[in-house]
Amino acid sequence: MKAFKELKRACYEANMELNALNLVIYTFGNVSAVDRDAGVFAIKPSGVPYELLKAEDMVILDYDNRLIEGAMRPSSDTKTHAWLYKNWEDIGGIAHTHATYSVSWAQAQRDIPIFGTTHADHLTQDIPCAPPMSDELIEGNYEHNTGIQITDCFSQRKLDYREVPMVLIGNHGPFTWGKDAAKAVYHSRVLEELAKMAYLTLQINPQAPRLKDALVKKHYDRKHGKDAYYGQN
Amino acid sequence: MKAFKELKRACYEANMELNALNLVIYTFGNVSAVDRDAGVFAIKPSGVPYELLKAEDMVILDYDNRLIEGAMRPSSDTKTHAWLYKNWEDIGGIAHTHATYSVSWAQAQRDIPIFGTTHADHLTQDIPCAPPMSDELIEGNYEHNTGIQITDCFSQRKLDYREVPMVLIGNHGPFTWGKDAAKAVYHSRVLEELAKMAYLTLQINPQAPRLKDALVKKHYDRKHGKDAYYGQN
Amino acid sequence: MKAFKELKRACYEANMELNALNLVIYTFGNVSAVDRDAGVFAIKPSGVPYELLKAEDMVILDYDNRLIEGAMRPSSDTKTHAWLYKNWEDIGGIAHTHATYSVSWAQAQRDIPIFGTTHADHLTQDIPCAPPMSDELIEGNYEHNTGIQITDCFSQRKLDYREVPMVLIGNHGPFTWGKDAAKAVYHSRVLEELAKMAYLTLQINPQAPRLKDALVKKHYDRKHGKDAYYGQN
Amino acid sequence: MKAFKELKRACYEANMELNALNLVIYTFGNVSAVDRDAGVFAIKPSGVPYELLKAEDMVILDYDNRLIEGAMRPSSDTKTHAWLYKNWEDIGGIAHTHATYSVSWAQAQRDIPIFGTTHADHLTQDIPCAPPMSDELIEGNYEHNTGIQITDCFSQRKLDYREVPMVLIGNHGPFTWGKDAAKAVYHSRVLEELAKMAYLTLQINPQAPRLKDALVKKHYDRKHGKDAYYGQN
Numbered sequence: 001m002k003a004f005k006e007l008k009r010a011c012y013e014a015n016m017e018l019n020a021l022n023l024v025i026y027t028f029g030n031v032s033a034v035d036r037d038a039g040v041f042a043i044k045p046s047g048v049p050y051e052l053l054k055a056e057d058m059v060i061l062d063y064d065n066r067l068i069e070g071a072m073r074p075s076s077d078t079k080t081h082a083w084l085y086k087n088w089e090d091i092g093g094i095a096h097t098h099a100t101y102s103v104s105w106a107q108a109q110r111d112i113p114i115f116g117t118t119h120a121d122h123l124t125q126d127i128p129c130a131p132p133m134s135d136e137l138i139e140g141n142y143e144h145n146t147g148i149q150i151t152d153c154f155s156q157r158k159l160d161y162r163e164v165p166m167v168l169i170g171n172h173g174p175f176t177w178g179k180d181a182a183k184a185v186y187h188s189r190v191l192e193e194l195a196k197m198a199y200l201t202l203q204i205n206p207q208a209p210r211l212k213d214a215l216v217k218k219h220y221d222r223k224h225g226k227d228a229y230y231g232q233n
Numbered sequence: 234m235k236a237f238k239e240l241k242r243a244c245y246e247a248n249m250e251l252n253a254l255n256l257v258i259y260t261f262g263n264v265s266a267v268d269r270d271a272g273v274f275a276i277k278p279s280g281v282p283y284e285l286l287k288a289e290d291m292v293i294l295d296y297d298n299r300l301i302e303g304a305m306r307p308s309s310d311t312k313t314h315a316w317l318y319k320n321w322e323d324i325g326g327i328a329h330t331h332a333t334y335s336v337s338w339a340q341a342q343r344d345i346p347i348f349g350t351t352h353a354d355h356l357t358q359d360i361p362c363a364p365p366m367s368d369e370l371i372e373g374n375y376e377h378n379t380g381i382q383i384t385d386c387f388s389q390r391k392l393d394y395r396e397v398p399m400v401l402i403g404n405h406g407p408f409t410w411g412k413d414a415a416k417a418v419y420h421s422r423v424l425e426e427l428a429k430m431a432y433l434t435l436q437i438n439p440q441a442p443r444l445k446d447a448l449v450k451k452h453y454d455r456k457h458g459k460d461a462y463y464g465q466n
Numbered sequence: 467m468k469a470f471k472e473l474k475r476a477c478y479e480a481n482m483e484l485n486a487l488n489l490v491i492y493t494f495g496n497v498s499a500v501d502r503d504a505g506v507f508a509i510k511p512s513g514v515p516y517e518l519l520k521a522e523d524m525v526i527l528d529y530d531n532r533l534i535e536g537a538m539r540p541s542s543d544t545k546t547h548a549w550l551y552k553n554w555e556d557i558g559g560i561a562h563t564h565a566t567y568s569v570s571w572a573q574a575q576r577d578i579p580i581f582g583t584t585h586a587d588h589l590t591q592d593i594p595c596a597p598p599m600s601d602e603l604i605e606g607n608y609e610h611n612t613g614i615q616i617t618d619c620f621s622q623r624k625l626d627y628r629e630v631p632m633v634l635i636g637n638h639g640p641f642t643w644g645k646d647a648a649k650a651v652y653h654s655r656v657l658e659e660l661a662k663m664a665y666l667t668l669q670i671n672p673q674a675p676r677l678k679d680a681l682v683k684k685h686y687d688r689k690h691g692k693d694a695y696y697g698q699n
Numbered sequence: 700m701k702a703f704k705e706l707k708r709a710c711y712e713a714n715m716e717l718n719a720l721n722l723v724i725y726t727f728g729n730v731s732a733v734d735r736d737a738g739v740f741a742i743k744p745s746g747v748p749y750e751l752l753k754a755e756d757m758v759i760l761d762y763d764n765r766l767i768e769g770a771m772r773p774s775s776d777t778k779t780h781a782w783l784y785k786n787w788e789d790i791g792g793i794a795h796t797h798a799t800y801s802v803s804w805a806q807a808q809r810d811i812p813i814f815g816t817t818h819a820d821h822l823t824q825d826i827p828c829a830p831p832m833s834d835e836l837i838e839g840n841y842e843h844n845t846g847i848q849i850t851d852c853f854s855q856r857k858l859d860y861r862e863v864p865m866v867l868i869g870n871h872g873p874f875t876w877g878k879d880a881a882k883a884v885y886h887s888r889v890l891e892e893l894a895k896m897a898y899l900t901l902q903i904n905p906q907a908p909r910l911k912d913a914l915v916k917k918h919y920d921r922k923h924g925k926d927a928y929y930g931q932n
Binding site for chain 1: 348349350351354419422423426429430431433434436437438441442444445446447448451455462463464465
């Protein structure tokens with residue numbers, strides 16, 4: 001269908017970028033891109049090697065996981081994406097990886113503390129690690145429930161998904177999002193760097209203090225506040 | 234002999250892939266591929282640099298280490314491969330590396346705990362580390378006995394080689410296998426990633442818990458169970 | 467303006483080198499180059515991806531942050547550069563990165579101890595980590611005050627910026643400098659290596675001793691002393 | 700002089716290989732190659748970037764550091780090379796690097812324990828770390844005394860340089876050697892890998908045991924013993 005050509009292209013390019021940034025090995029990751037007007041999203045097909053992937057292979061679904069267009073089976077994590085699109089209306093793209101340092105924090109079941117300005121340039125909070133699900137939820141509609149696990153985590157901690165564009169699922173790995181699929185991939189790359197830096201920081205100084213509030217605010221605001229002066233816009 | 238051309242080609246390509254994936258330095262690794270109908274396997278010649286390696290250099294042997302075809306001396310680890318092919322009839326290919334993180338766990342003489350879903354996507358058990366052999370076995374038919382060490386480890390722990398496609402030999406390094414040589418190499422790459430993630434997980438949280446059973450089962454089954462829904466088949 | 471063409475070119479090339487050396491991801495860094503005769507410096511525009519950057523995009527300012535030439539907004543860290551040029555007259559170029567190991571030490575708020583001759587080849591002191599600023603200074607003219615934080619740190623510790631060409635800002639990251647922009651980038655790369663080696667040294671031996679004075683002096687002098695015999699000049 | 704053309708070429712190529720293997724940053728390393736019949740060796744000129752280096756730039760000296768041929772100043776570590784050539788007559792090439800993991804063990808002032816078969820494939824001993832020199836020796840003929848420090852370390856520990864082709868100088872870094880310059884570089888690469896693996900092994904298991912004697916002997920002999928069966932010769 002011609003109408004989704006651009007959406008598939010954006011989704012394809014974001015998936016290829018995930019691979020180019022070394023955030024995935026083999027097919028251990030997926031990116032989706034949404035078209036809010038049409039109420040659908042494009043997502044990578046499941047288990048297709050990046051070197052064989054083509055833009056037209058992207059699968060189109062609605063927020064209730066109904067197949068709209070596509071010959072291939074969508075990513076096994078599709079229902080998590082759908083849930084987030086359905087509930088968080090300002091998201092334009094979502095990325096999921098098994099990147100090394102991000103997954104290691106998820107396996108350690110620890111939030112990533114905000115230790116420096118690299119972190120504060122992107123978000124003002126520790127990066128949350130949602131606890132593993134109950135057995136009942138795992139054995140049920142697993143990927144759908146993973147989405148609920150994410151939104152519940154944000155509700156309980158009173159986090160705003162527009163200000164915290166990333167989460168770790170305990171024992172699993174990261175999901176990140178943004179205004180479009182490219183930005184979601186950007187946040188996956190940033191998260192992997194923050195995860196590595198935080199790991200090293202604690203190795204060098206197990207008592208390293210959290211970044212002070214004034215610096216958190218200063219760095220976030222100079223990039224994202226109303227008087228932001230970072231970048232060209 | 235023309236009949237083995239395809240077998241040598243598959244073996245050669247898997248060896249080159251091992252190198253391309255940075256799982257070996259110099260000649261510290263080897264891959265073999267079996268032809269079950271002919272009852273023979275092809276293996277890398279010993280100590281030949283990858284940039285000089287050609288498909289026709291692959292050496293053909295039977296499961297009792299009798300040379301069937303080939304002008305070069307086979308890998309020094311050939312007898313380990315032969316033993317595994319002889320005893321585990323569903324294996325199509327075997328890979329051996331000295332990859333950094335895998336070897337480090339082997340040197341630490343520790344099983345790699347199952348900490349996350351990346352691990353459970355591939356196997357439901359901790360990755361076993363077989364203990365170093367007795368002096369008598371080392372001084373005897375060493376590489377043959379290394380094969381026995383592996384099969385004994387699996388027997389004693391009641392592990393099924395079809396479900397656990399990898400092992401560490403204490404103080405030495407990993408052997409991995411699969412339905413063909415390419416899959417054996419794939420498992421070497423996956424093992425190296427799991428070894429790195431498990432190392433980092435324990436650095437971040439020395440009390441990190443093992444993955445809960447419900448998640449182990451869920452992730453393994455969605456890729457390998459009878460109702461698997463990962464991938465396109 | 468034709469007069470600044472060479473200055474912009476030197477600044478541009480140093481910024482591209484920072485990227486080529488993998489010291490930055492995305493736009494997390496900046497380099498400037500000074501023209502002491504003209505009393506101006508060139509600096510990278512804020513937030514422009516390296517693949518889009520052109521030499522003519524470099525922004526020219528004086529030491530009081532007055533725009534002299536350029537259509538784009540300069541780096542958000544410009545005022546820190548300006549302060550250092552104004553106060554340390556022998557500096558020809560300045561680099562700032564968020565390189566992984568350097569930032570990790572900054573986040574750990576620890577000086578990097580001098581552990582070996584690689585370090586002593588470049589400087590005779592521990593690499594200083596300036597403490598984070600007071601809230602008042604952060605909320606004020608932040609980037610200007612960051613410059614003051616650096617010069618105050620050197621005054622208080624009686625360090626000479628000509629002999630110690632690098633500093634860590636606590637919770638933020640490194641600034642480095644040199645006789646020109648290329649040398650500033652060189653010092654960023656050296657610092658990242660020293661930061662990684664010092665981290666590993668402490669992991670291997672938490673009681674590792676500081677390099678003895680005779681070796682500090684010997685290595686520094688053979689490269690920088692009056693009878694230096696390293697290199698071709 | 701035409702007679703040294705081949706020697707210079709071998710030296711040049713080994714230096715370039717050191718760089719290609721990522722064992723050096725900038726000019727932090729050097730390789731030499733000896734011509735035993737002529738009683739001279741070729742060595743890299745001091746501080747020349749690899750991208751500018753040419754085979755004809757190599758400097759020729761005798762074992763008493765007398766310049767035989769060459770327009771450039773030789774490596775600042777030349778006297779260490781000369782001493783080793785003079786005293787250890789079976790050495791054909793020497794390499795010195797500041798490779799990350801090797802230097803970190805040197806800075807930690809610890810021998811690298813033999814933990815596995817990767818190590819035993821190359822040498823049967825822990826990799827010795829010579830202690831830093833006395834102040835008197837450092838302030839004297841420093842690089843010459845570094846050579847003495849190495850040969851003294853081997854004498855005191857009753858090590859044979861033909862069986863242990865590598866050493867760490869405390870607080871400085873590694874020297875490695877071999878039958879020719881290429882083999883010396885090979886040993887630098889192997890050492891860096893052993894250093895990384897030993898570091899990780901101790902992180903995973905601080906009580907990791909030394910490799911048992913039977914395995915040390917088995918692996919060394921299958922590669923270097925009189926009935927060696929590794930490789931094609």
